[in-house]
Amino acid sequence: MNELLFFRAVLCLVIIGGSGFTGWVLGWSIRERPRQLASLQVALSRLETEIGYSMAFLPEALLELARITLPPVNRLFADVAGLLKQGDMSSEAAWKQAVNRARQYLVLTWDDEQILLGLGGSLGISHREDQTRHLLLARERLRQQEVAAETAKRQLARLYNALGWAAGMALVLMLA
């Protein structure tokens, strides 16, 4: 009898803990996204300087971004640089592949990804002025996404956190 009670108590704790953790993860991704979007904007601003003053070829400029940008965003630039250095891939295809891979470690939305893919389609293939225009546009669109993400963070992060715990407890009560 005591063993059954103990088992049920552990199960309840697991359910509450799992549900709380899920809520925390959802809340974390909402808190993390504005940080990653801001990080991307800083990196693109640096890339604008590198290209605007013809300081480096694109693969080297991207490696430099990978060096100075905070993880996990830096992985995206390292990935594109690596793919471009292999040589047989267009920059558009390299960006597409890298953005697809980034789904495993970045918390970007579909809209955020479209901005990066749009930029990837034009990066490195035109003259300086055009390149800086594309980078400026991408940064502006990322900034708008960041503002929206900040609002979502304020409204939803704590809500998801609390809902996680509450849903777990509700489930336990229903099971009991």
Next chain:
Amino acid sequence: MGYDQVLNYIVGALRDTLGRVPREIRADVLEIRIRQARPLALVTVTGILFVTASGKPTTKPSEGYQVTLEDCRLTLQAMTRSSVYMVEDKLLQGFLTLPGGHRVGLAGTGYVEGGELRALREVGQFNIRIARQLPGVATPVMPSLVEPDGRFLSTLVISPPGCGKTTLIRDIARQLSWGKSGFWPRHTVTIVDERSEIAATWQGEPQTDTGPCTDILDGYPKTVGILIAIRALAPDVLVTDELGGSADVAAIIEAGAAGIAVLASIHGDSWENVQKRPGGKELAQSHLFRRLVVLSQRQGPGTLEKVLLL
């Protein structure tokens, strides 16, 4: 070999096709011609050949591999290392230099603003000229170009296009820079290489042997580069290619007046006709040049017609 070196800058199906061209033909290739929606062609010492998708040479254009838009895009990307912005000035001038000194002539759709070509879009034609350095090509003329004490005498190389004047002045510069014991000492040479043809600089590194005592002003307009060379680099010999008008002539006359020997080239078939060109009269009146080397194509590129002593 130059052909194989160039293949590193061509990608995808186009590289596969060119990579299947038989070895004995590769050795004769002077130019690779890539034209969008037209057959892939090779200019060889014996004439123009087209290349089938399986890499076989053919004389029939209809059997040639049809170059696609994607081939052209990927090729431009490989040649510019995905960084068109780094070479946009060269694109506007219509050429790129590859490692090894191979030159790529480019053509596409021009974007014009205010009457000036501002950008090149849809690059769909590539003329890859495989570089062939000919060290020693200047050896027969060198003794005529130096004083008994070994000092170099200002020399003008005159020839129509495609007769090897750049190859000749490159080798003269190389030999002066290395020096030759008992004949001439090492000279400090400065090359003002406006079109990257003499030294074929790629990412700051000359792709041709221009000698150990040579400074290269790569991509500088001649008039600007010559003044910088005079003020900052103190050369014994100043080298530049294809004098184009009065401004270029005035700049080299100034170099001569500063006590620098000048080695230059100009398009023409004779000294008399050169003097009729813009700046030609000033050039003659300046008495800057002490030697004239005239080249032609009579017996193939680089045929030495005469060396005139002035």
